Amino acid sequence: EVQLVESGGGLVQPGGSLRLSCAASGFTFSSYSMNWVRQAPGKGLEWVSYISSSSSTIYYADSVKGRFTISRDNAKNSLYLQMNSLRAEDTAVYYCARERIAAAGVFDPWGQGTLVTVSS
Amino acid sequence: EIVLTQSPGTLSLSPGERATLSCRASQSVSSSYLAWYQQKPGQAPRLLIYGASSRATGIPDRFSGSGSGTDFTLTISRLEPEDFAVYYCQQYGSSTRTFGQGTKVEIK
Numbered sequence: 001e002v003q004l005v006e007s008g009g010g011l012v013q014p015g016g017s018l019r020l021s022c023a024a025s026g027f028t029f030s031s032y033s034m035n036w037v038r039q040a041p042g043k044g045l046e047w048v049s050y051i052s053s054s055s056s057t058i059y060y061a062d063s064v065k066g067r068f069t070i071s072r073d074n075a076k077n078s079l080y081l082q083m084n085s086l087r088a089e090d091t092a093v094y095y096c097a098r099e100r101i102a103a104a105g106v107f108d109p110w111g112q113g114t115l116v117t118v119s120s
Numbered sequence: 121e122i123v124l125t126q127s128p129g130t131l132s133l134s135p136g137e138r139a140t141l142s143c144r145a146s147q148s149v150s151s152s153y154l155a156w157y158q159q160k161p162g163q164a165p166r167l168l169i170y171g172a173s174s175r176a177t178g179i180p181d182r183f184s185g186s187g188s189g190t191d192f193t194l195t196i197s198r199l200e201p202e203d204f205a206v207y208y209c210q211q212y213g214s215s216t217r218t219f220g221q222g223t224k225v226e227i228k
Contacts, residue, residue: 047217059215105212110164
């Protein structure tokens, strides 16, 4: 069974840092591009970042560019999101999502998410 | 960046009725790279439709997608109780993936 399990969320002060992890299982992680998508409380979905299977291509949403860094460790079947200079508006549930190989850009499946709260 | 606008914001319908959800793009979505997701409270989104009209594995055939260019539609032919949820469209024709703001389908 394909599984994505996020961890690392929590309460952090404005200006602080946090590192999210996504543990993948049930598929050949190194063959798939991955993404982070977030959802502020009571709001819609916002794409955050993309990383290709080999880490050769990376994209960010303008809202996090220069503050967030996506990375992966294919040997550990893990995806990461390093978040620095956090702001109140970064408060959200953060989901990792796998992209389909035959339909790049389609997110399937998604993890259950980890909540990040930025507050003093 | 391609902006997606979904309408209506909320759709109030009864089980058994037909639901028609709209997603309009600010510019043409290349190769119909448009997907639809369903999200229920407290759950992660689930893929329903990709390529504008292809159903994902395990999705019932009462869900259908159509459209091209800038106008796309998700249709649920007969609403089942489990279909009441929020639906999002997403474009993946550019490096910057974007989502619509969502349409909530609620029980009337």
